[in-house]
Amino acid sequence: MCAFICSSNNNIPRISQMVHKLCDHFTEPVLHHTYPPGSHLCTSMSPEKNGLQIESTEPLHLTYHPFPTPSQLAAPGVEQKLRNLGFGYRAKYLTGTAQALCALAKESLAADDTKHAHIDQAVNDYLLSLRTKSYSDAREALVQLPGIGPKVADCILLMSLDQHSSIPVDRHVFQFAERWYHIRSKKYEVIADRLRELWGERAGWAHTVLFYADLPSFDHYHGSIENNLSKENILCEDPKPQKRARPSLISDEDTTSAATKQARSRT
Numbered sequence: 001m002c003a004f005i006c007s008s009n010n011n012i013p014r015i016s017q018m019v020h021k022l023c024d025h026f027t028e029p030v031l032h033h034t035y036p037p038g039s040h041l042c043t044s045m046s047p048e049k050n051g052l053q054i055e056s057t058e059p060l061h062l063t064y065h066p067f068p069t070p071s072q073l074a075a076p077g078v079e080q081k082l083r084n085l086g087f088g089y090r091a092k093y094l095t096g097t098a099q100a101l102c103a104l105a106k107e108s109l110a111a112d113d114t115k116h117a118h119i120d121q122a123v124n125d126y127l128l129s130l131r132t133k134s135y136s137d138a139r140e141a142l143v144q145l146p147g148i149g150p151k152v153a154d155c156i157l158l159m160s161l162d163q164h165s166s167i168p169v170d171r172h173v174f175q176f177a178e179r180w181y182h183i184r185s186k187k188y189e190v191i192a193d194r195l196r197e198l199w200g201e202r203a204g205w206a207h208t209v210l211f212y213a214d215l216p217s218f219d220h221y222h223g224s225i226e227n228n229l230s231k232e233n234i235l236c237e238d239p240k241p242q243k244r245a246r247p248s249l250i251s252d253e254d255t256t257s258a259a260t261k262q263a264r265s266r267t
Contacts, residue, residue: 001097002094003019004152006090008147018086021087022067023065024065026072026078027066030066032061032062032064036056039060070102071116073094073095073098074098074102078091078095079092097146101127104126108122108125108126127160130142135157138163151188154166154204164204165201165202167191167196167204172215174191181195
């Protein structure tokens with residue numbers, strides 16, 4: 001949830017930095033570890049690197065922190081500290097959401113129960129309960145929280161709360177909805193509802209496949225795979241570049257239905 005609140009007008013390396021700052025500045029370390037020279041580490045903290053994997057040339061001493069609890073982020077002074085750390089306007093949304101969730105949690109506890117551990121557990125239980133609600137009810141609950149609009153809510157619902165029909169709509173989705181499905185609308189709900197009609201109850205994951213396929217960075221990724229396969233003589237020998245085909249997301253049921261209609265038309 002916090003990572004998606006940080007995602008507003010942001011990029012992945014900077015979002016990752018913000019998540020690390022939340023851990024480093026608001027929790028105590030749980031592990032210190034030294035990696036020997038030559039270790040390969042995956043990181044999104046070095047955007048200047050080509051790829052996500054770096055090789056250490058000398059011992060790396062890393063300290064690991066857990067993610068802060070709702071009570072820790074709801075504490076007095078946190079918003080100003082987050083601003084000092086470069087979170088900008090997102091600071092008030094992070095602390096505001098944490099405070100709102102803690103207030104909801106306290107309603108389910110005894111009036112004299114102010115233990116942070118109990119409040120944090122109640123927040124966790126509340127968020128997990130959204131998994132069992134309908135998509136629309138769960139979404140409505142999330143957009144009541146500070147800094148959570150329709151897109152952030154849909155991201156949280158799809159990635160964290162098992163709401164498989166949730167479709168976060170951004171510019172990539174607008175583009176492929178028009179290019180591949182001829183849905184010519186700039187309205188968030190129109191695009192999402194139409195794609196749900198096309199893809200069914202797991203529309204969110206169909207969206208995710210197409211979202212990543214549409215990212216420019218994956219053109220290089222697919223090219224690397226093809227180069228590796230060609231070295232092993234797995235690819236066909238046709239050297240002509242192929243246009244990117246429209247991904248097939250038609251279910252077996254849809255294919256069977258189409259075949260049946262064709263057969264009937266012939267008779």
